[in-house]
Amino acid sequence: MTIEGAIDQEAKVVIAVRDARAQARYTDVIDGVKKAVADELKRIDPTLKIKKTEYFNHSYIPDLIATWRESGKSQERRVFIRGSLSTVVASEDVEALSDQRPLLIGLGDETGRVLKDLRAQLPKTTETLATEVSVTSRITAPMATEEQDTQLSGLVRANIVRGGRGLLTDSDADRIVNVEGQEPADALRAFTRTVQKLFLGSTAERLTRTAGLLGIFFEANPSAEVLNQLRDEPLSDSELRVILPYVLRRAAEVSSRRVWETLASMLTLERIESLAPALVDLNLSPIVRPGINNLIAGRSALFINAEEFTDEAKDALTPSWKVRNGKLTADVHRWSLWMGSDGRKIHGRDDGPDARWDELSSPLVSFDLTAIDLRGLSRQLGVSNVNADAVREDVELFRRTIDDDFHVASVTVREKGETDAPEVKVEFAESTATGKASVEFHVRAAGLLAVKRPFSDDDLDSLTSTE
Amino acid sequence: MVLRAESAHEEGRKGVFRTKRWLESTTHIELNFDAYDWASECTVNTLDNKLQTFDLKGQIYKSKSLLYVENKSYTTVGKQGKDYKDFLAIAYSATAAEIARTQDPRWEFMWVTTFPFAQGQWPKLTKRSQIKKALEEDTTGLLNGLPIDEEILDLLSSRIWLLVLNKRQHELTLTPKELNLIEAKLNRKGKQ
Numbered sequence: 001m002t003i004e005g006a007i008d009q010e011a012k013v014v015i016a017v018r019d020a021r022a023q024a025r026y027t028d029v030i031d032g033v034k035k036a037v038a039d040e041l042k043r044i045d046p047t048l049k050i051k052k053t054e055y056f057n058h059s060y061i062p063d064l065i066a067t068w069r070e071s072g073k074s075q076e077r078r079v080f081i082r083g084s085l086s087t088v089v090a091s092e093d094v095e096a097l098s099d100q101r102p103l104l105i106g107l108g109d110e111t112g113r114v115l116k117d118l119r120a121q122l123p124k125t126t127e128t129l130a131t132e133v134s135v136t137s138r139i140t141a142p143m144a145t146e147e148q149d150t151q152l153s154g155l156v157r158a159n160i161v162r163g164g165r166g167l168l169t170d171s172d173a174d175r176i177v178n179v180e181g182q183e184p185a186d187a188l189r190a191f192t193r194t195v196q197k198l199f200l201g202s203t204a205e206r207l208t209r210t211a212g213l214l215g216i217f218f219e220a221n222p223s224a225e226v227l228n229q230l231r232d233e234p235l236s237d238s239e240l241r242v243i244l245p246y247v248l249r250r251a252a253e254v255s256s257r258r259v260w261e262t263l264a265s266m267l268t269l270e271r272i273e274s275l276a277p278a279l280v281d282l283n284l285s286p287i288v289r290p291g292i293n294n295l296i297a298g299r300s301a302l303f304i305n306a307e308e309f310t311d312e313a314k315d316a317l318t319p320s321w322k323v324r325n326g327k328l329t330a331d332v333h334r335w336s337l338w339m340g341s342d343g344r345k346i347h348g349r350d351d352g353p354d355a356r357w358d359e360l361s362s363p364l365v366s367f368d369l370t371a372i373d374l375r376g377l378s379r380q381l382g383v384s385n386v387n388a389d390a391v392r393e394d395v396e397l398f399r400r401t402i403d404d405d406f407h408v409a410s411v412t413v414r415e416k417g418e419t420d421a422p423e424v425k426v427e428f429a430e431s432t433a434t435g436k437a438s439v440e441f442h443v444r445a446a447g448l449l450a451v452k453r454p455f456s457d458d459d460l461d462s463l464t465s466t467e
Numbered sequence: 468m469v470l471r472a473e474s475a476h477e478e479g480r481k482g483v484f485r486t487k488r489w490l491e492s493t494t495h496i497e498l499n500f501d502a503y504d505w506a507s508e509c510t511v512n513t514l515d516n517k518l519q520t521f522d523l524k525g526q527i528y529k530s531k532s533l534l535y536v537e538n539k540s541y542t543t544v545g546k547q548g549k550d551y552k553d554f555l556a557i558a559y560s561a562t563a564a565e566i567a568r569t570q571d572p573r574w575e576f577m578w579v580t581t582f583p584f585a586q587g588q589w590p591k592l593t594k595r596s597q598i599k600k601a602l603e604e605d606t607t608g609l610l611n612g613l614p615i616d617e618e619i620l621d622l623l624s625s626r627i628w629l630l631v632l633n634k635r636q637h638e639l640t641l642t643p644k645e646l647n648l649i650e651a652k653l654n655r656k657g658k659q
Contacts, residue, residue, distance in 0.1 A: 021505075021507075026500070026508055026524075054658055055497060056499045058491055058497055058499075059484075059491040060491065060647060061646075083505055084503070084504050086503065087501065090477070090480040090481050090483075090484050090503075091481075091485075092481075096643055099644050100643070107504070
């Protein structure tokens, strides 16, 4: 198969197959070819597990079995390596193996006549996928970066082994790769055409749904029915990995707030963390803020903003949510606020702010204070009481009666007036706030760590307003 | 003479893969390489330092022997009598060459045809005497001037296969789906 615009460099898999074929011992030929193809399939979809069988180029026993989990169930695709697609035609593999839903992958680079013959052997409803390593490599090679992995073409690519069918040629491969380069409307149409050609059944439905959703998200009045349905049947991680970056990159073109609310409803902090590689460099505020009361953090932290901007530049920026190092974070001028779904994901430091009761007394008014550790020159005092007012009264009493210079080591706070609300312990030396609570509460609790340069109401609004 | 892969004709190529499927369906044999896509794997050196290519190469599980297969998808007898003798002489010459180079390779050689030939001599066609006769009649120098080694003839006489395949054989063979069901239970490859 040859088309215009051939890729500049020979694909890794093509080189690996050639090297394997040059081996002197036939067992090395077999091992090398199987490894090259297995590696190629893993590159197409890194979530696949590839099991090598004891056989090679056998009539009816696969060379490789690709497995994955879908809806909690183990799924598999049998992969048959063939020297060429000409051999697939001559051996009538399509008919002989049809009940195995095979992926037939040729090591050659075939001409039009062979492809025509093969197409003639493939029934319209076939679940067999026939392709070549020289074709699949066209899809993977330009898609190696993390950012491109989150694109529409990435979603097609990730489903090729799982649900691809028919004949995948290099012109199909190039169409998949080029999808991103076109205008959004054209891209979605090309995507849908490719999906309909290459997929059947649940995979086709899921991918077509993705394309349809992307269209709906940008409508002025998106269908309430569709959005409600999405709340009942949330998107999978692999779908979100594509959809979120696609929509967030075009956030200005989303005119309905309900779209953001719907997407936010599918997120947990754990999910954001697992999707983090796909979300790098994107402003996540549109999807974090609507669900900020439902996102639960186990720990937050406030460190000095280490970005290489001038202080003036930092002060001028409006805080927004993003991911960095796999965690949800927001730069609040000269501070960096971090959220972790689990306490272990955020490590404290030992150079946190020096906090005095007189500085904290006022901001603490907006919380129920349930415990406090005070460090004086000669005394350490710990006070806790389920009655929040009692703690504050005790501290005020110490201040009046004990002649010492008390620093606050930690405070434990909860939502004002809500005795059942979760408690968060703010530790000043470590610069952390620990306890399962909403990200919204953590933003305010971690704000206590910013006593020397407090968050403004506007800052809090930029991070937590659900409007 | 040179064994030629059945590449010249599409029907010949189809016949090779029909034979491959049939032999693999016995569950005793696996034919990993064919002359179309893996020519160098299907090629052997003979005593006269020439290369000969068979249609298929693989292994017989039980004996752990490598197997070379020559396939003839004929609708008439053709020149099979002569070609078969060449096949025997090549089998000998390749084995002798490998023994001279390293050690006994224990290769086995199989002739599969869709049209029987030399039927008057059929029971004898795989015998030692036929191999010897083929070598004596060879005019292409497969012995490279060397005398016939009786010990190699002894070795080879049990390693020649001659099978007839009917095009309808697949109707009487287990389907790939059925074979998949029993493959693990049979464990012909002796997997742990």
